Amino acid sequence: MQFFKVKTVEETFALIDEMIPATQQTEVRELSEALHYILAEPVTAKENVPGFDRSTVDGYAVRAKDTYGSSESMPGFLNVAGEVKMGEVPDVKVGRGQAVYVPTGGMLPVGSDSVMMIEHCEDVEGLLNTYKQVAPGENVIRAGEDIREGEILLEKGVKLRAQELGALASLGITHVTVFRKIKAGYLSSGDEIVPYQTENLSVGQIRDINGLTIAGLASDWNVEVVYGGIVRDDYEEFSQKARELYEQVDCLIMSGGSSVGAKDYTTEVIQSLGEPGVFVHGISIKPGKPTILAVADGKPVIGLPGHPASAMIIFKLFGERILKKLSGEHLVSKPGHIFAKITKNIPSSPGRSDYIRIRLEEKDGEWWAEPIIGKSGLITTLVKSDGIVEISSEKEGVSQGEYVPVILSR
Amino acid sequence: MQFFKVKTVEETFALIDEMIPATQQTEVRELSEALHYILAEPVTAKENVPGFDRSTVDGYAVRAKDTYGSSESMPGFLNVAGEVKMGEVPDVKVGRGQAVYVPTGGMLPVGSDSVMMIEHCEDVEGLLNTYKQVAPGENVIRAGEDIREGEILLEKGVKLRAQELGALASLGITHVTVFRKIKAGYLSSGDEIVPYQTENLSVGQIRDINGLTIAGLASDWNVEVVYGGIVRDDYEEFSQKARELYEQVDCLIMSGGSSVGAKDYTTEVIQSLGEPGVFVHGISIKPGKPTILAVADGKPVIGLPGHPASAMIIFKLFGERILKKLSGEHLVSKPGHIFAKITKNIPSSPGRSDYIRIRLEEKDGEWWAEPIIGKSGLITTLVKSDGIVEISSEKEGVSQGEYVPVILSR
Structure with a gap:
């Protein structure tokens, strides 16, 4: 078997950008x-x-020049020459020294270049007293603006x-x-995994919840997930089911069996699907190290860790990027994350990226990230969390009060 | 007609929390x-x-006490007494001085209290050399943990x-x-408004786009929108259409005609729908002052400004809160907003809340908010924006470099 070197998170993102094609459909x-x-x-x-010069207020269409010098103490005077009706072409023009009433959204009459708000003038029997001056273009949206x-x-x-x-x-x-909307297939593997609908578990059995959580996240990214069921730790069965599902979808996702043997043939199964195959096998990340990423004949394949909490975090981090790239979205660095201050010191090993579940609290006009206590395998730590804090691989942890990037989970 | 005092944004939120009921369906x-x-x-x-004590790693189930003092230079020794299979109840126990192999997710055998990772020990012909000590509970998730x-x-x-x-x-x-999923009805009013499918506009006409943008936002909040069409500036027609739609839905949304007459009878129509009626009529906010909020016999009614950009901002600010309250969601102050530094000084009138469209850029590990130039009526300013910055009513603007709350639009 090929030898794979564990990748950093940064290397993994770079490889995703390089390897994952955009759909052409x-x-x-x-x-x-x-x-x-x-x-x-x-x-x-x-x-x-708009298709025509339009007033943004209720007021009087004027020539701005005619209002220069007008003020509360020294009003100017204009002759009201008529009225513009909504949705109609004005049948009046604005000549020098004239004003025409125009409602919000109404078309400007020929001759006018600005609108004085009704609050700033007064129609006294056809003579408009103007208490302010307006600039050319004021309160107007020009055609094509x-x-x-x-x-x-x-x-x-x-x-x-x-x-x-x-x-x-x-x-x-x-x-x-x-x-076209991307369709992803999902497959669980492991002898201990049973459908989540199983009412009474035998000892040692675990309900399959990754199918639900992965489909939930994917639906937030406008991706449809086809559930391919659970396969046993058997190479032939695994290989055949993976191939069947792979043929029907744009992207294959599986969460790996956790026994040593299963780990080995997950890679073999993925390699067998097509070229160029696996490009990431192990990421220097906690949680989620045993992650596999591949491309098989133009279709991404994602091998997630079996642990539900790890699987969700890995899928949020890398799955989202892969599926967005595949969906044809032009990726820009817009807030997938926010910044918050961390409430505690957290140590971390350099060379490894750590992802810590946190709860957010607003204090003094800033967000503070409070780490959630609990082992990384616990799904309830994700239920309690508002997001995850990233401690990147070049850091040896973060200190209390430091700004940290938080990836929100909503 | 009743007299309404313009409310601040803060008063409006407090009234929404007080007035909007949660659905009971x-x-x-x-x-x-x-x-x-x-x-x-x-x-x-x-x-x-989990239903049983479970290993979180591939390793050997042991009594922690038996490993105390083990190190690379001074390994300890345990007898390998057997193996646990995935998804099966162990048929071996761990006695003093013994170890049993257990895979990730496997059930701990009786007698053991912790698991030593395979990386930290070595099975030499049935004698396990232990190079580290483990603590009780290490690498184990307890039943019910x-x-x-x-x-x-x-x-x-x-x-x-x-x-x-x-x-x-x-x-x-x-x-x-x-x-149950909330169903909201939407109605546009105004003589100048035509369906967006209209190919060629007559002068003065405007395509109805609020129906699409409001439904788009609502769908992000898991609310279904029923489009009720466009009504002309005619009290009888408006009143009848509004009543018909109101009867079918949990919440009625309309964007107001912009002529002075239409503004008046939008309020009348809303008041006629039921008790207690209008509770906010005008908000001290830019853009979006002419906003009307009401409850009619238990159903919220939202009167939005006609301008598409204003309508979207008002709906995002107050509509989201109203619909979430109505949906029965327990509202917590989780990041509807992030904080960013503003790139420019922005003046603002105290007593009025201003909402400025911005683009976000990351610089030196922080988000900076760059205001988008352009009149508030322009829909393209929303297309270019990543969110809106709030300048609250007690402030007289913000200074360059100041932290401001940004409501994200995705």
Whole structure:
């Protein structure tokens, strides 16, 4: 068997970025069904938004110049020449010394360049007393100021949040070309593992909970998980089930059997699926060292530790990155983490990244991270936690009051 | 008409907490369909997790006392008395001076109290050389150490994340009683508003994008939105459509017509729906002052500003709180916000809360918030933003380098 050197967390991320391909499969979706999908091609604006110069307040459209010098003590005077109705083209113009009423969202009449808010003037029988001056463009959104015709509104690889859908809708775009939703297969292995629906456990048995937790996390990343069941510690059965599931999905995830023999053939099974195979075998990380990452003929394969808590942490750290890369998302360093001050000294071995479960508390306008006591195998420590603190491999621990990055779990 | 005093943001939150009821409607869901639902009753553990003393490593089950004094230079010696198989009850005991092999996850044999990792000992023809000492309980998770029989595992009002599902599954719980998913109705009003599918706009028309953005945000909070369409600036039509939609849903959301007349009867329509009616009419906030909040016969009603960007910000701030309260979620002050340093001085009026769109950048292990230039009516400023910075009402702005709370938009 090939010899693998344990990788640092930093090396692992670099390898993921290098090895994991983005999906090429796209589909066209209606805007109302496209939330959280990834754009597969850039979107160019076909028209200006807004399509016309628009008032942002209820007020009077004026020529800014005509208001210069107006103040509470020395009001200016303009002649009210008419009114603009919502959703209609104004039938009046604004000449020198004139003002025309315009509601919020209404179209500016020809001749005007700004709007004076109704709070800053008073219509006294057709004579508008102006108590302030306005600058050209004040209280107006110009045609094309939000989105200009011909400009690229959204780049390929952008994740569609509510505001991106809104911007697309404002252009009258009803359908978008996005990358197809990724389908991941999940398989548990181990003689001791039984379905979580098992009511009474025999001694030594453990319910399979990774299938649920992994699917839960993946669904937050807009990935569908197909549950492939539990395989026994038997190479032939394991290999065949893994192959069957692999054929149906874009990415295969398994959580390893914990016996020594099982550990060995998990790697063999993964290697057998396709080229180039395993690129990470063991990460210098606590918890989660026995992690395997591979690519088999263009499909990522993730071998998670069997321990539920370790499996969740590893999947959150590396699985999220792999699945987002595979989904075609353009990855930017946006807050997957926040910074908090740690409440206690925590020692750590240099050369290894440690991930500590913490609870967050706000004190004096800052977040403090309180480590949760308990062995790393306990799922309840994750239930009690708001996130995990990373102590990176070049550090020998962190000191009380130090800023630490916290990966949130919600 | 009743007279309403503009509320501060802080007063508005306090009123929401006081006025919005939690739903009483529950349902039973299968665990795999319960992600992001809110528990409607506490869950008590019916058994211990784990059900037996379990090894967390591959190693040898021993009596800790027998290893005291062992070291690299002065190894101790134990007799290997057998082996524990995964998922099976050990058929051997550990007597004084004995050791039994046990795999990760295996059950501890009677007589042992700790496990020595294989890395720290060596089996030489049945004689185990021990190079380290172990403490009682080392590398062992005791029966009930993760979850103890009879204890309350999860409280009512807890939101089920992946780890909560995992903890429930570890107990063999397959179904949970949760609060039913909230259904919210959304209605746009205004003569100038047309469906976003409208290909060519007449001058003065604006596409309805709030329906999409509001539904997008709500779906992130596990709330379903029923789109009720667009109503014209006509009291009778508005009132009737609002009533019809209100009858079908748990919460009614509308974004207001922007003409002066429409503003008036939005309030009237809301007041007509039921008691006690409007409790916030105008918030001292920028953007989004003309916000209306009400409760009509137990159902929240939210009147948003018509401007898409303002509507999104107001809905994120107050709508999320209202819908979470209504969903039965036990609200805790967990990171809805992060802290970042602001890159520029920003002035603000005391007595008013300002929300500034920002882009986040990481510099020297901290997040910096860079304000996005652009008028508040522009949807593209939200597209470019990673979140919004709050400048609370008691402040007269913020200074460059100051820590500010950032509400993330993902």
